[in-house]
Amino acid sequence: MAGPDNIIDVFLQPGDYFVGDAGFRVSTLLGSCVSITLWQPQLRIGAMSHFLLPARAPGGADDGDLDGRYGEEALALMLDELARLGVRGGACEAKIFGGGNMFARRRCDGGGVGRQNGETARRLLADLAIPVRSQCLFGDGHRQIVFELASGDVWSRQIPAAHGVPPWPGVRA
Template sequence: MASGILTEVFLKPGEYAVGDTSCRIRTVLGSCISIALWCPGLQVGAMSHCLLPSRGRVGVAEVRGLDLRGLDARYADEALHLMLHELERRNVRASACNAKIFGGGNMFPAQRGAGVPVGRRNGEAARRLLKAHGIEVVSESLFGDGHRQIAFDIATGDVWSRQLPPNDAITGLML
């Protein structure tokens, strides 16, 4: 951190951020997921807060050809594309990054519904997307019951995750 000033960014659902060593990114996740990308060589990173795997109208291959103005970071496939584009603008190639994935929690474990819970679909989609882009996943904290508080320190590449039961109120990031 050259200037000594740390910029704190809090991601709301559907947002992403890209930063350097002066940046720490935080969020709170339930069934949503965050993908954190970090380039150790340049100490540049990005993180998303995605609600769903995709819109259902595009897949990994199709996203690459879309106009950036049409992309929406609420969807994991589109958020990853937006983050990779911003990283490329900072001379960071996808192959130089590693990834960490968080979230996909079951917020209502007592409710038994048909099909795969949205949190599990989100986490599995993140794994597939990163594999399709050739990005190694070095760590993950996925699934289980409740929500997570996440903090990503881009200077070190460290991501802290704290999982709390679904009945605890979200009172802000306590990390």
């Protein structure tokens, strides 16, 4: 849907990813899930994921296709699509968001799935030498994320678990 500024808004559901140019604004809601944004500043082309788990379980169902629900595969899907547009992953800058604890009263040994997702995102980007310019990870509650592909700005608003919604604006990362 195009907004008043003729920017097309895209909302990512869990397991989705998106690659596009300056004509798009991408948003999502994250709990323990994580979003990686990639942005190439000269071309103003970017990508954003919304993954649920770091990787497939060993021995899990695999039909041979990459699946955006898993961090390793979501990043591979974004990099493949960016390459088709002539963008190398190493020419991008990354930002990482999410990995929240959705149950503030429960503490998980090892940090739970949110921490695993965030640490996986960090490791994957480090392994590919993609610089992480900003990150907003962990803590309690969920986040609203808005990625402006024209500028590379990502807005993040964290809502604590079991609390009302704080007034916008969020924090620009």
